[in-house]
Amino acid sequence: MKNRSFPSIILASIPMATAITFISSLLLACSSKPEPEAVEALIDDSQTDEAIVVYSSRNEHLISPVFALFTEETGVNVEFTTGKAGVLIERIKAEGANTPADLLVTVDAGTLGYAAQQDIFQPLDSAEVNTRVPVYLRDDNDYWAGLSLRARTIVYSTERVQPEQLSSYQELGDKKWQGRLCLRTSKKVYNQSLVAMLIAEQGEAKTEAIVSSWVANLAIPPTSNDTKVMEAILAGQCDVGIVNTYYFGRLQTKQVDLPLALFWPNQSIDAISGVHVNVAGVGILKHSKNVAQAKRLVEWLVSDNAQALFAGVNKEYPINDGVDINSQVASWGTFKSSPLPLSQAYILQPAAVKLMDRAGYK
Amino acid sequence: MLNLWELRDRFRKISVWQVFLVVMALPTLLALLGVLSALLDPDVETLSHLAQYVLPQTIKNTIFLVIGVAVVTTALGVSLAWLTAVCDFPLRRFFVWALILPMAIPGYVMAFALVGLFEYTGPVQSALRDVLGSSSAFPEIYSFGGVVLALSLALYPYTYLMVRNAFQTQGLRSLEVGQSLGLSIRESFWRICLPTARPWIVGGALLVMMETLSDFGTVAIFNYDTLTSAIYKSWFGLYSLPAALQVASVLLIFVVVITLLERHSRASQRFSQTRSATLMVSRIRLKVVSRWSATAFCLLVFSLAFVMPVIRLLYWAIPNLDVELTAQFWRYMVGSTSLSMIAMAMIAGLALLMAFAARTYNQPFAKIAVRISTMGYALPGTVLAVGLFVPVAAMDNMLSALGFSTPLLQGTMVVMLLAYSVRFMAVAFAPLESNLLRITPSIDAASRSLGVSGIRMLAKVHLPMVRGGLLTAMVLVFVDVMKELPITLMTRPFGFNTLAVRIFELTSEGLWERAALPALAIVLVGLLPAFILIRKSDAR
Numbered sequence: 001m002k003n004r005s006f007p008s009i010i011l012a013s014i015p016m017a018t019a020i021t022f023i024s025s026l027l028l029a030c031s032s033k034p035e036p037e038a039v040e041a042l043i044d045d046s047q048t049d050e051a052i053v054v055y056s057s058r059n060e061h062l063i064s065p066v067f068a069l070f071t072e073e074t075g076v077n078v079e080f081t082t083g084k085a086g087v088l089i090e091r092i093k094a095e096g097a098n099t100p101a102d103l104l105v106t107v108d109a110g111t112l113g114y115a116a117q118q119d120i121f122q123p124l125d126s127a128e129v130n131t132r133v134p135v136y137l138r139d140d141n142d143y144w145a146g147l148s149l150r151a152r153t154i155v156y157s158t159e160r161v162q163p164e165q166l167s168s169y170q171e172l173g174d175k176k177w178q179g180r181l182c183l184r185t186s187k188k189v190y191n192q193s194l195v196a197m198l199i200a201e202q203g204e205a206k207t208e209a210i211v212s213s214w215v216a217n218l219a220i221p222p223t224s225n226d227t228k229v230m231e232a233i234l235a236g237q238c239d240v241g242i243v244n245t246y247y248f249g250r251l252q253t254k255q256v257d258l259p260l261a262l263f264w265p266n267q268s269i270d271a272i273s274g275v276h277v278n279v280a281g282v283g284i285l286k287h288s289k290n291v292a293q294a295k296r297l298v299e300w301l302v303s304d305n306a307q308a309l310f311a312g313v314n315k316e317y318p319i320n321d322g323v324d325i326n327s328q329v330a331s332w333g334t335f336k337s338s339p340l341p342l343s344q345a346y347i348l349q350p351a352a353v354k355l356m357d358r359a360g361y362k
Numbered sequence: 363m364l365n366l367w368e369l370r371d372r373f374r375k376i377s378v379w380q381v382f383l384v385v386m387a388l389p390t391l392l393a394l395l396g397v398l399s400a401l402l403d404p405d406v407e408t409l410s411h412l413a414q415y416v417l418p419q420t421i422k423n424t425i426f427l428v429i430g431v432a433v434v435t436t437a438l439g440v441s442l443a444w445l446t447a448v449c450d451f452p453l454r455r456f457f458v459w460a461l462i463l464p465m466a467i468p469g470y471v472m473a474f475a476l477v478g479l480f481e482y483t484g485p486v487q488s489a490l491r492d493v494l495g496s497s498s499a500f501p502e503i504y505s506f507g508g509v510v511l512a513l514s515l516a517l518y519p520y521t522y523l524m525v526r527n528a529f530q531t532q533g534l535r536s537l538e539v540g541q542s543l544g545l546s547i548r549e550s551f552w553r554i555c556l557p558t559a560r561p562w563i564v565g566g567a568l569l570v571m572m573e574t575l576s577d578f579g580t581v582a583i584f585n586y587d588t589l590t591s592a593i594y595k596s597w598f599g600l601y602s603l604p605a606a607l608q609v610a611s612v613l614l615i616f617v618v619v620i621t622l623l624e625r626h627s628r629a630s631q632r633f634s635q636t637r638s639a640t641l642m643v644s645r646i647r648l649k650v651v652s653r654w655s656a657t658a659f660c661l662l663v664f665s666l667a668f669v670m671p672v673i674r675l676l677y678w679a680i681p682n683l684d685v686e687l688t689a690q691f692w693r694y695m696v697g698s699t700s701l702s703m704i705a706m707a708m709i710a711g712l713a714l715l716m717a718f719a720a721r722t723y724n725q726p727f728a729k730i731a732v733r734i735s736t737m738g739y740a741l742p743g744t745v746l747a748v749g750l751f752v753p754v755a756a757m758d759n760m761l762s763a764l765g766f767s768t769p770l771l772q773g774t775m776v777v778m779l780l781a782y783s784v785r786f787m788a789v790a791f792a793p794l795e796s797n798l799l800r801i802t803p804s805i806d807a808a809s810r811s812l813g814v815s816g817i818r819m820l821a822k823v824h825l826p827m828v829r830g831g832l833l834t835a836m837v838l839v840f841v842d843v844m845k846e847l848p849i850t851l852m853t854r855p856f857g858f859n860t861l862a863v864r865i866f867e868l869t870s871e872g873l874w875e876r877a878a879l880p881a882l883a884i885v886l887v888g889l890l891p892a893f894i895l896i897r898k899s900d901a902r
Contacts, residue, residue: 049807060859082867083851086598091852115603173675185585192599220482221504223870224583235483244535247872285739312664346601348781350408357415362585 001088017257055092057085058280061106066310070300076293085111092120092285100287103297105147107280108189109340110196112292113346116236121283126295133300133319136341138277146279147301149317150308151337152194154263157233162340164306168265169198169276170220172240174211178359181217182229182238186356190244191281194276195356198350200340201272204351211359212296222362227251228283241307249328264335278345280310380720383731386716389784390738393749397614397741401608408596408605416592417609424588427509427581428571434514435570435888438663439521444551446899447529450536450645451656458526459893462837463658464667466618466888467517468845470579470864471881473512474874475481475671477503477583478678490655509584513668514640516580517573520838521566524793527830528562529555530737547646561796568624569792572740574618579847589613590742610745617740619892621733672885678878686879691864694880697885698860699845704775706840712783713790713835714828722806737787743785743848750781751852774855781849786842790835798824799833861887 056063061084067078083091085106092099104120106112115121121143129138129145137146138274165176172181184191198207219238219334223229229241230251246261252258266273282301284294300306307318390498445451446458454619464472480486489496501507536558552883558562578590589609597606648656680685716735720728738746754777801824809819825832847862861880866876 015442059871061867062871079856080864081854081856084744084848084870087744087748087848087852088601090603091751091755094752094753096759096761098755101429111598117601187591187595187599189598222585224585227872229459231483235488237482253538350600350602352417353595354411356413362587 004078008095014052021063050289050290051079052103052297053101054078054080054103054105054297055088055101056080056082057088057111058082058105058107062313065313066301066306069306069309069340070297073305074296074300076296076299084255089115089118089120093118095287097287099284099285099287101291102294103284105280107278107281108193109146109191109278109281109345110189110349111344112139112279112283113283113349115283116141117346120286122288122291124284124287124298126299127134128299128303135283139321140341140343141225143196144281145298145302146281146319146342148280148307148314149277149319151245151275151277151281151317151335151339152242153245153335154240154265155233155243155260156263157232158259158261160239165261166240166263167264168273169194169242170202170210171265172242173210173217175358176285177217177240177361179217179219180239181214182219182232182360183214183222183240184229184242185222185224186226186353186361190278191242192349192352192356193278193345194242195352196345197276197340198336199355200344201338201346204355207352207353211356211361215359215361234258235258244331245329246315249330252328256322256328261291262332264333266338267336272338272340274336277317277337277342280316304348374401377723379723380728382715383719383723383728383735386712386732386787387731387804389750389780390735390787392753392785393741393746393778394734394737396749396752397607397610397745401611402603403604404608405602405605408600408602409608411600411821412592412596412605416587416595416700417612418763420587420589420592421612422577426506427588428574428616428620430506430510431513431574432571434510435518435521436563438518439566440556440559442518442526442660443522443526443529444555444665445656445660448534448555448646449527449648449656451648451653452659453660454474457657457660457664460664460668461520461522463664463746463885463889464515464671465523465584465838466841466885467516467668467671468511468862468881468884469516469577470583470869471575471675471877471884472516472667472671473509473580473583474869475483476512476515477507478674478874479670480508481684482873494651495782498812501767504584506586509581511572511587512584513577513580516664517570518570518663518667520573521563523834523837524562524566524569524796525559527793527834528559528796531830538648555890560728561799562793564624565792565796568620569739569789572617572622572788575613578742578744586589593742593745601708607639607745610741614737616870617737620740621737625729628631642850643704659708660820672882675882675885679882680763681875682879683686685774691880691883693860694859695887696885697858698884701778701850702840702843702887703844705779705786706836708833709783709790709839710832711784711881713787713794715822715827716787716831717791717794718824720795721798730790735784735793738784739786739788744852745783747781747848747852750777750784750849754780778853778855779822781853782843782846785849787837789842793834794828801827844884844888 014105048212054063062082063080063082067080085108088104089111090105092104095101101218104115104194106115116139123142124145125142133145135159137149139145143304154169154172156163156166173220186192186195195207195211198210202210213362220232223232226243226247227250229243230248232238233241248262264275266275283293284298288294301310302319304320304323307320307323308325309315311318311323317325317329363392402482408670442457446454446461463762467475478484480500482497487500490500515862532555536554537547538549540547540554545553575588576590577588578594581588581591589612593606593609593613595600596609716732720732740748805823806819809823813821844860845862847866850860850863851866854860864880865877865884868874
C-alpha cells in the first residue's frame, strides 16, 4: 500500500508545485503592475521617458521614498535593484556595454573610489553638482559625488565620563581609558576609512601606534556592530566608544533619556584635523544609455528638497549647509569635519586594513 | 594515441546519461575555473600580507570550526535520529518533526538570536546579575564554543534528517539481527546499526562541513575569522578580487580534501538491502528513567535551537509589526515561496537523474563529474554568484554582438535557477545517493533482464525505493533556497524580492529588530513543507 502511495505523493506534488508557482507568479505579476495613480501620472505627464535604472548598495527603505518623490515631481520612473557594493560593481563590469543600469548609488568613499578605479563611471560633468557639493566630498576626476554625510564620532557614558576628559580619537589610546574602550570590528569599512584618514593626517607609523594603543585599552573583544558598542557602554562593560551618529540617533529615538552622549573630537588640534566623515554617493555609469535623465536625477538628488529627505530618512547630514536638518540631528550640535578629501579613503584603505591586521585589531 | 576508428567507436558508446552528467558539471566547472584562473595572476603584495598576518590564524580557525561543528552536529543528529526512529518515549511523535524545525532558521539569524539571549547585555545574564549580583561565571558567548553552538544548532537537522532516514529503513531490522546473534541493544547499535548507517552519517557530516566552510554571516556576528572572512577582507577591504579568489582556491583545497576523505572512508564498502524496508518491528521500550531522559534531551535541543530563538525573534518582531507588515511584505512571502517551490522540483529532479546516471555508469569519469557538480555548495555564495554571473554576462554580450536584443539571460529566472542548482545540487544529491547505494545492483540486473531499463527502470524500480531520500532532498532544497542570499541578490529580476533579501536589507543597516518579522516568516513558510512531508513519511 505505502509503496504505491508514496511515489504518487511525490508525483502529485510536482504538478501541485507548478500550479502554486503559476498562481503565485500571476499574483506577483498583478502586484508588481503599476498602481492606478502611477499609471495616470504617466499618462498626464506628456513625457514618455524610459525609466532610469539604478543599482544601489544603499538600502531599499532608504532610497525608495527618495525615488518616489522624484517620480512624483518629474513623472520619470526609477527602477532599482539593491545588493552588496562589491558585487554590484562586479556585475556592472561583467555586463559591460550591455548594462541596463544608469547609476550606481553606494555608501562609503572607499567603495566609491574603488568603483571609479574600476572604470565603470563617466564624469558627472554638472555645474549644478559642482556648486552644491563641497569639493572634498567629490571625486578628483568628477566620477562621483557625495549625497549625504555621516559622522563617525566618540560616544560616552554620561554617568561615568565627563566630556572634558575627552579630546581626540588618538587620545582614546591613553592609559586612562585602559579597560574602558569598546570598538566595532576592524572588518567594517567605517573603521577602515577612519584609520585611513588617521594615516592621511598622522602618517602610518604614528597611526599604527594609535591603533595598537586602542587595542590595548579594549574592555571586550571588538563587537559586530555599532549598536553593540553602545549597548556595552549602557551595560557598564566600557565607558567610551566610536560610532556613526545615526546609530546613536536610532537608540535615542527608542530611549529618550539615554545615559549616553556624542562628543566631537579633534576640533582644535590643527587645521587638517576634525571629525571623521564619510558619504553615501552616486556616479553615472560609463555605459548608461540614458545619460541625460541620469544626470537629471543626480542634480535633483543634490537639490534642497531631495537632500532633506535623503539625509533625513537615515538621520544623516545633508552635504550642503543650506539644507534644514532633522531637529534630533540638530540637537547633537555642530562640529568641524576633517577637511581631507574623501578620495584619500580609497587610496589609503588597503594600508589601513593591513595596519589594523598588524596591530592585532580584529 | 587514439586513431580515428577508435575515436569513432568511443563516440558511439557515449550515452545520453554520460552527456547529461557532463552538462550537469559544466556550470560548476565554469565557476570553479573562474576562481582558479585567479591563480595565474597572483596579487603577490596582498597575498604576502595575508600569508603573514591573516591566513595562519584563519586557516587554524577554519579547521577547528569545521571539525567542531561536524562532531557536534553528528553527535546531535545521530542520537536524536536513533531516539525518534527506533525508541519509544513520551512526545516522540511530536519531536520527530519538531526537531527538523531549526533548519528553517538561517545560521546568521540563529547566531543573532543566541547572542541576543546569552551575551552580557542579554536577558539571561542580566537576570543572573539581578539574582546573584554577578554573571561572571556565565560562559562567554563570543567565543569558539559560541560559534560552534550556533552553527551546530542551525545545521544538525541536516544530519538528523538523513540519518533518521537510514535508521527508519534498517534500524529495527539491524537490531533483530543483533538479537539473533546474542548482542545487547547497545552492542547492536555500535556494531551493526551505526556502521550500516555510515553513508547517511558521512553524507550528513559532509553537507554540514561544506555549509560551515561557506558560511560568512554566522562567523561575522561572532567576529570569528575564517577563510571566508579572509576572502571578504581581500575583496572589500584590500580591494583585491584576485587575492580574494586566491584565498577561495585555498578553500577549494579544503573541499577537495573533505570529499576525498569521504570517498576513501567508503571505498571498500558496499551497502545493499535485499528486502522491502517497510516491514515494522516494534520499537524499543525504554525504562522509565531512560524514557523521560530521552524526552528531556529532545526538549533541551528543541528549546535551545528553536523555541528560545523564536521567542527572541517574536519579542523583536511584535513592536515592529506596523512598520514591517505591509502589502510589500506579502509580496516577499509569495516571491520566496514560489521560488523555493520551482527550485525544489527542479533540483531534486535533476539530482535524482544524476544519482541514477552515476550509478548506471559507475566509472571514474562519472564520479568526477558528480564531484564537480556538487562542489558549488562549499563556495561562499558571493564568490559563486560572481563566478557564475561572469560567464552568463559574457554569453549575453556575445548574443548581443550577434544581433539579438539583450539582455536575454541576465535578470531572468533561468539564470537564478541555474545558479541555485549549482549551489544546492549537493544538498539534493547526498540523500539520494545514500539511498541508491542501498539498492543492490542485482535489482538493476533483474530489471534489465525483464526489459525494463533506463528512465523506465528509474521510475518503476528505483523511485519507489528512494522515496525517503527524495523527500529529504526536497525539504532540504526548499528550505535552503528560502534562506539563500548572495545568488538571489545578484541574479534576481528587477523588483523581485524575497524574505531573505529583506532580511539582508535590514540587517546590513543593523536593524535586527525589524528583520525579525521576515526571519520568522522564513521559519514559518519553511516549516510547512517540512511538516507535511515528514508527517507523511512517518505516517504510522
